[in-house]
Amino acid sequence: MTAVLDTPPDDAHGVRKPSRWAAPPRPVWEEPPNKAGLAGKGIALTLACLAILFPLWIVIVTSLQSKKTIDEAGGLVVIPQGITFIAYQELLSGGQVQKATLVSIGVTVVGTLFSMTVSVLCAYGLSRSGSLGHRGILMTLLATMFFGAGLIPTYLLVQALGLTDTYLALILPSAVSVFNILVLRAFFMNISQELIDSARIDGAGDWRILWKIVLPLSRAVLAVIGLFYAVGYWSAWFNASIYLTDQEMMPLQNVMIQLVQMQQRPVGLQAQINTGQLSPLAIQMAVMVLALLPVAVLSPFVQKHFKKGMLTGAVKG
Amino acid sequence: MSNSTVPRTTTEAKTPARTPAASGGAAGRRARGGKKNPGKLSLKLRFRRDRTLILMTLPAVLLILVFNYIPILGNVVAFQDYDPYAGDNGFVAIFNSPWIGIEQFERIFADSAFWHAVQNTLVLFFLQLVLYFPIPILLALLINSVVRPRVRAVAQAVMYLPHFFSWVLVVTVFMQIFGGAGIIAQTLRQHGYEGFDVMTDPEVFKYLVTAQTVWKDAGWGIIVFLAALSSVSGDLYEAAAMDGAGRWRRMWHITLPALRPVIALLLVLRVGDALTVGFEQLLLQRQAVGVNASEVLDTYVWWNGIRNQDFSYAAAAGLIKGVVGLALVLIANKVAHLMGEQGVYKK
Numbered sequence: 044m045t046a047v048l049d050t051p052p053d054d055a056h057g058v059r060k061p062s063r064w065a066a067p068p069r070p071v072w073e074e075p076p077n078k079a080g081l082a083g084k085g086i087a088l089t090l091a092c093l094a095i096l097f098p099l100w101i102v103i104v105t106s107l108q109s110k111k112t113i114d115e116a117g118g119l120v121v122i123p124q125g126i127t128f129i130a131y132q133e134l135l136s137g138g139q140v141q142k143a144t145l146v147s148i149g150v151t152v153v154g155t156l157f158s159m160t161v162s163v164l165c166a167y168g169l170s171r172s173g174s175l176g177h178r179g180i181l182m183t184l185l186a187t188m189f190f191g192a193g194l195i196p197t198y199l200l201v202q203a204l205g206l207t208d209t210y211l212a213l214i215l216p217s218a219v220s221v222f223n224i225l226v227l228r229a230f231f232m233n234i235s236q237e238l239i240d241s242a243r244i245d246g247a248g249d250w251r252i253l254w255k256i257v258l259p260l261s262r263a264v265l266a267v268i269g270l271f272y273a274v275g276y277w278s279a280w281f282n283a284s285i286y287l288t289d290q291e292m293m294p295l296q297n298v299m300i301q302l303v304q305m306q307q308r309p310v311g312l313q314a315q316i317n318t319g320q321l322s323p324l325a326i327q328m329a330v331m332v333l334a335l336l337p338v339a340v341l342s343p344f345v346q347k348h349f350k351k352g353m354l355t356g357a358v359k360g
Numbered sequence: 361m362s363n364s365t366v367p368r369t370t371t372e373a374k375t376p377a378r379t380p381a382a383s384g385g386a387a388g389r390r391a392r393g394g395k396k397n398p399g400k401l402s403l404k405l406r407f408r409r410d411r412t413l414i415l416m417t418l419p420a421v422l423l424i425l426v427f428n429y430i431p432i433l434g435n436v437v438a439f440q441d442y443d444p445y446a447g448d449n450g451f452v453a454i455f456n457s458p459w460i461g462i463e464q465f466e467r468i469f470a471d472s473a474f475w476h477a478v479q480n481t482l483v484l485f486f487l488q489l490v491l492y493f494p495i496p497i498l499l500a501l502l503i504n505s506v507v508r509p510r511v512r513a514v515a516q517a518v519m520y521l522p523h524f525f526s527w528v529l530v531v532t533v534f535m536q537i538f539g540g541a542g543i544i545a546q547t548l549r550q551h552g553y554e555g556f557d558v559m560t561d562p563e564v565f566k567y568l569v570t571a572q573t574v575w576k577d578a579g580w581g582i583i584v585f586l587a588a589l590s591s592v593s594g595d596l597y598e599a600a601a602m603d604g605a606g607r608w609r610r611m612w613h614i615t616l617p618a619l620r621p622v623i624a625l626l627l628v629l630r631v632g633d634a635l636t637v638g639f640e641q642l643l644l645q646r647q648a649v650g651v652n653a654s655e656v657l658d659t660y661v662w663w664n665g666i667r668n669q670d671f672s673y674a675a676a677a678g679l680i681k682g683v684v685g686l687a688l689v690l691i692a693n694k695v696a697h698l699m700g701e702q703g704v705y706k707k
Contacts, residue, residue: 064508064509064510065509066507066508066509067507069507070594070597070598070601072597072598072601072602073597073601074606074607084505084506087502088502088503088506088511088515091499091502091515091518091519091579092514092515092518092519094575095518095519095521095522095575096518098533098534098536098537099533101536101537101543102533102536117546117549117550118541118542118543118546119536119542119543119546121543160419161419161420161423162420164416164417164419164420165416165417165419165420165421167413167416168412168413168414168416168417169413169417171410171413174406174409174410174413174414175403175406175407175409175410175413175414176410176414176417177410177413180414180417180421183421183424183425183429184420184421184424187424187428187429189686189689189690190432190682190685190686191428191682192428192429192430192431192432192434192435192682193431193435193661193675193678193679193681193682194658194661194662194665194666194674194678195434195661195665195666195671195674195675195678196432196434196435196437196675196678197427197431197434198665198666199431199434199437199444199450199451199454199671200426200427200430200431200434200450200451202444202449202450203449203450203451203452205449215423215427217427218423218427219420219424221424224420248412249412249413249416250412253416270524274524277526278524278525278527278528278529279526280526280527280528281639281640281643285666296526296529299528299529299532300528300644303532303535303536304528304532304535304644304648328536331529334526334528334529335529338524338525339521339524342517342520342521342524343517346513346516346517346520347513349520349583
């Protein structure tokens with residue numbers, strides 16, 4: 044069966060390309076799989092995937108239903124009946140949620156760019172063992188993996204720096220992840236030294252080497268680390284909850300807490316809910332979809348690099 | 361310049377050439393021979409050679425110093441009766457607040473709420489160890505036994521997904537499924553049974569929290585095990601099969617031993633991190649389920665410090681957690697080394 048499904052199209056010369064998806068040939072010594080084992084595996088895998096996908100399915104489907112369907116189902120909808128985007132139109136036509144979404148996007152984009160720049164520079168700066176101060180700086184960073192300063196002193200510091208009620212409070216305190224720097228550094232150190240040396244002979248300085256040689260060769264790990272940072276900023280709510288007092292400034296996750304967990308009504312679109320056109324539940328679910336969508340769309344693209352990224356990250360002090 | 365074939369030396373030779381003063385005789389010669397003995401380079405030369413690299417690390421180092429190291433000094437408020445209004449800002453106030461020694465710590469140790477938080481922390485830790493820890497291993501074995509790349513890729517993509525969701529989202533999803541107004545309770549009520557509300561039941565709460573952790577991170581946890589499995593040589597399996605070992609015997613004698621170092625390492629690290637259990641996750645459900653069931657050390661510090669503004673008291677509690685936590689991590693690492701694993705850092 045696999046043979047039929049996975050047969051790749053012949054190329055111009057009639058040579059078959061091996062497909063990325065083709066199952067590797069079974070070794071002679073290995074017993075052919077028995078039916079019960081295969082079925083068991085299939086069921087276990089399906090169950091595991093369903094346990095993850097089913098809740099998401101309900102959330103997405105409910106957000107796309109009209110008030111009538113939701114009321115008939117008595118709550119969340121499992122089988123969709125007709126699709127309407129009214130909840131999203133409402134949310135994104137101004138008001139609290141739209142503002143919060145923009146805030147989240149802004150913080151995520153700016154924060155990720157900032158974190159990536161700082162981390163890549165630092166990782167490259169530490170990638171040549173034997174350079175001056177290399178060990179000391181590395182130890183300074185590593186030490187923070189073992190002890191944190193604690194919540195209260197950090198809070199007092201951010202307050203003292205005057206960062207409260209600014210978006211900087213959402214970015215600066217957690218801008219650098221030492222773990223991510225170590226992953227990047229390990230990856231940079233694996234880049235062929237000859238290549239870098241030859242660029243140096245040709246007169247390239249460190250900035251040019253980083254920009255023209257190291258970065259283009261590190262796209263995979265940059266994608267992984269970029270995703271880690273972006274997800275971190277996108278998912279963060281705690282910093283906003285303690286450093287921001289202005290409700291207007293709250294990012295999406297915090298608004299989601301208010302709307303869904305505390306069952307508040309979103310500001311700015313009461314009319315539609317009150318006139319009965321829109322189910323409050325659909326609004327709640329739509330907010331959740333807004334929060335999960337970017338992550339769910341992006342992470343599968345980066346997925347194939349995860350293993351490599353995580354492994355090069357195995358700390359090599 | 362470019363006729364030099366030893367690249368490392370090129371940089372070193374180039375620098376003194378630019379500044380004739382520094383390239384005086386011996387230093388220049390030493391610089392050229394510096395490739396084999398970098399230690400022999402003078403500090404000044406090494407700085408000149410590496411200044412770009414040092415410059416590049418500066419922003420990150422600065423951020424780490426400001427947001428990770430300076431607050432460590434801020435822990436002194438644990439030994440004070442800190443008054444945030446004693447100065448122009450919270451930082452100056454530290455210098456103006458009176459010192460009271462270990463009074464805060466005495467208060468904490470006399471507080472039954474603190475010991476309750478410790479108890480909750482440890483209970484959650486053990487539950488996670490028993491109910492959560494083995495699951496990624498089993499999942500990894502399952503995925504590893506799947507031969508077809510397409511099935512593997514899809515299953516992995518699905519399983520990694522929840523790791524990237526925020527805790528807010530995960531808790532909310534659980535609420536919508538298992539909560540009092542959630543889909544299961546709704547369906548039960550529709551069919552004439554009594555509804556239930558797992559989310560606010562203090563008895564079930566610890567299992568619920570563990571289930572959330574499993575849902576979110578079990579899939580992500582398989583990565584490291586899959587990597588360990590993929591590095592096992594196929595020859596071992598073939599040899600075992602030639603000797604007549606069946607599928608299960610091969611798993612028992614080859615696959616599991618291959619996982620042993622990773623399992624041991626992660627176990628040790630987890631124990632070292634025992635005092636940190638799901639801060640955000642618990643904070644989000646604190647109101648719904650009540651303080652008694654959900655209070656752990658982290659939320660205890662948050663509540664007393666940020667909510668009640670009793671900064672000194674909370675800082676003292678945080679300091680206790682930090683010190684004990686650091687000790688646990690160091691001990692765990694020591695144990696990892698004793699077992700012959702690499703640990704988080706090298707010996």
